[in-house]
Amino acid sequence: MSGSGDNDGADTPETPQPKPKKKQRPFWQELPILVGFAALIxxxxxxxxGRPYVIPSQSMEPTLHGCAGCTGxxxxVEKLSYYFGDPEPGDVVVFxxxxxDWNRHYKSIRSSNTAVRGVQNFLSFFGLVPPDENDLVKRVIATGGQTVQCCDAQGRILVDGKPLDEPYVKFNNPFDPAHPDVQFNAGGRAFGPIKVPDGNLWVMGDNxxxxxxxxxxxxxxxxxxxxVKDVRGKAVFKIWPPSRIGPVRAQDPQTN
Structure with a gap:
């Protein structure tokens, strides 16, 4: 028998055909997708x-500026810190x-025009417009379970009977050491004692x-x-104006 016909009728391997190249979309078609993806992020x-906030008042000067005639x-304000723990004494928080009683003077910053208000609410999701709520910024002085009051003979705030060291306070009302317990001594110095409920904070402005x-x-x-549930986050950085760019420092007044 001859082996010359062993491959007779066998299939001849086909030459693989190159896959057609995927046609690239023009840039103008990809741009909306890229913008939408960036907006989602x-x-x-x-x-x-976290998100940016504007300081509207002078209550945190000189730490933060915001008074009339000043550059706000x-x-x-970052939120991550408070996913893993509560605010601590010395933190500067937005809430x-x-x-x-806190909101009685607040007026909505939204337009009365329905269309414009809708645009404002939409832009607020991206941090381009402030949220429509009474956001305030203060420093945490005492936390849940602590008792806070003012004042000792030197006009210092006491937390659980111990005086605070507050180098960030530059502007204060006069204090009369002869009458340390007079309510609102010369315009707001004397108060308390107040025991802060668990899950709450006692907050004060640096000014x-x-x-x-x-x-x-x-x-x-x-x-x-x-x-604590009303806290929006911890102020960590001043991002505007350029002359004041820098960190917002937490200073624990209970450590002295």
Whole structure:
């Protein structure tokens, strides 16, 4: 038998055909996709990581500027820290006014025009427009379970009977050591004692002479304290104006 016909009828391997190249979309078609993807990332960052806020008042001077005639500081407020723990003494926090007493002077910053208001609300998701709420910035002085009051013979605030060291306070009302227990000694120095409920904070502005802080809301249902759940985040950086760019420092006044 001859082996010359062993491959007779066998299939001849086909030469693989090159795959057709995918046609690339023109840039003008890809641009909306890229913009939408970037907007989604920004919205997630603003919602879960942090966002900028504008300082509208002088209550935190000289740490933060915001008074009439001054350039209002823009600050970056991060949220991550408080996913893993509560605010601590010395933190500068942004919070929404927790009671009607805090919010009685607040007016909506949104337009009365429905279309414009919708655009403002949309832009707020991306941090381009402030949220429509009474956001305030103060420094944490005492936390849940602590008792805060003022003043000792030197006009210092006491937390659990120990005086605080507050180098960030530059502007304060006069204090009369002859009458340390007079309520609102010379315009707001004397107060308390107030025991801060668990899960709440006692907050005050660094500019004590111009800050409507926890002292001025002691008659509300929370005795002027702020629930931790109403804290929006921790101020960590001044991002505007350029001359004031830099960190916002937490200084624990209870460590002395």
């Amino acid at each position: 920004v919205a997630l960052l603003v919602t879960f990581i 500081d823009r600050i970056y 929404v006014g927790p009671t009607d 004590r002479a111009e800050s409507a802080d926890s002292r001025y809301h002691m008659r509300d249902e929370l005795q002027g304290t702020v629930p």
